[in-house]
Amino acid sequence: MLNTGSKPVLFITGAFVHHSCWNNWRIYFESKGYKTFAPPWPYKDDTPEALRNSHPNADIASNRLAPLTDYFAAAVKEFSEPPVLVGHSIGGLIVQLLLQKGLGSMGVAIHSVPPQGVFTFKFSFLKAGWGPLGFFTSTRKTFLHSLEQWGYAFTNGMTPDEQKEGYYQFAIPESKLIVRDTITKAAKINFGNPHAPLLFVSGSTDHTIPASLNYSNFRKYRNSNSVTDYQEFAGSNHFVLGQPNWKESADHILGWIKKQEI
Numbered sequence: 249m250l251n252t253g254s255k256p257v258l259f260i261t262g263a264f265v266h267h268s269c270w271n272n273w274r275i276y277f278e279s280k281g282y283k284t285f286a287p288p289w290p291y292k293d294d295t296p297e298a299l300r301n302s303h304p305n306a307d308i309a310s311n312r313l314a315p316l317t318d319y320f321a322a323a324v325k326e327f328s329e330p331p332v333l334v335g336h337s338i339g340g341l342i343v344q345l346l347l348q349k350g351l352g353s354m355g356v357a358i359h360s361v362p363p364q365g366v367f368t369f370k371f372s373f374l375k376a377g378w379g380p381l382g383f384f385t386s387t388r389k390t391f392l393h394s395l396e397q398w399g400y401a402f403t404n405g406m407t408p409d410e411q412k413e414g415y416y417q418f419a420i421p422e423s424k425l426i427v428r429d430t431i432t433k434a435a436k437i438n439f440g441n442p443h444a445p446l447l448f449v450s451g452s453t454d455h456t457i458p459a460s461l462n463y464s465n466f467r468k469y470r471n472s473n474s475v476t477d478y479q480e481f482a483g484s485n486h487f488v489l490g491q492p493n494w495k496e497s498a499d500h501i502l503g504w505i506k507k508q509e510i
Contacts, residue, residue: 249328250285255509256327258352259286260320262337262361263426264380264393264402265418266296269336269489276498282332287323289316296420303421304389313338313429317345324351332505336489337361337457338426340448341435347443354445354508356501359457359486361430362465363437372455376401376486382424390421401456402487414490439468445475445508449497451484477504 250256257277259270270286277284291307292299299305320342324331333352335343340360347355380391393401395415402419403411429435446469450462459480469476481488481497488497 250326254281254283256329256331257282257284258320258324258327258331258333259284260333260335260339260342261286261289262335262339263422264391264420265336265489266299266420267292268296269418272494273334273489273498276495277502280502285323285331287320290319292420296416296418299420300392303392305421306388308421309388309390309423309425311423311426313341313426313432313434316426317342317434321346321349321351329353332356334358334501335360337486338430341430344437344446345435347446348437348441350444352444354447354505355443356447356449356504357462357465358449358497358501359451359454359484359488360448360462360465361435361457362461363468364431364433364435366461366465366468367431368458368461368464370458370460373458373461376456377427380422380424380427382427385424387424387428389424391424391427392421393419402485404455404485405453405483406485406487406491414487418490437468440471442472443469443474443476446477447501447504448476448478449488449501450478450480451486451488452480452482453485454488456486475508479504 261267274284330353333355336358340357343355448466450459466478
């Protein structure tokens with residue numbers, strides 16, 4: 249069992265990015281008295297550059313949503329007290345799935361990939377997701393964003409230099425199967441069931457997961473009779489964890505966590 253001595257926070261990374269994307273968040277949360285953890289996904293415990301150079305990576309390509317959810321469920325069970333779960337993108341979906349299993353003291357889903365059955369036909373969502381889904385390509389090979397694709401899906405609205413810096417700092421290859429799994433029963437949520445407090449955070453300029461899609465996800469819980477909150481931030485794209493305004497989201501999340509602890 250992990251006995252942290254401080255309230256533990258488990259950060260769950262999303263797809264396409266390295267777990268070091270949480271580094272600034274971890275430092276900030278720890279300065280506020282929390283003990284933080286951000287484990288890599290299976291087969292991703294290397295530097296972003298090394299992982300990019302490994303593309304196409306058959307091991308990473310084999311990752312699936314259900315085993316990945318089980319992987320993080322096992323991590324949660326290692327704590328001596330239920331941790332706060334904070335996830336980004338597919339990590340946000342995993343937060344929803346773990347809370348459904350009764351794991352975690354509360355959860356925060358940042359720009360969360362929606363569960364099965366929650367969908368939008370918004371053009372930006374379809375454009376950003378088409379490449380990662382990898383239709384008509386081998387699922388034995390990983391998908392790696394080009395810098396141009398990264399600029400549309402993650403860092404839209406940022407300067408070319410900021411987009412390039414973010415890409416080389418965090419972008420890594422990803423499993424196409426895990427992206428496809430998000431529309432299957434592996435991503436099924438029983439929205440009416442009671443759950444631990446859950447906060448959805450969205451961004452007004454996110455191309456990959458539009459704010460309207462996050463709001464639809466949030467609204468699905470309206471009959472759960474459990475604490476479910478929502479906050480949208482103007483100017484936040486899918487790179488929210490590394491944007492210059494990331495502390496705005498982090499501060500709101502910290503305030504919400506402390507409110508649930510009262």
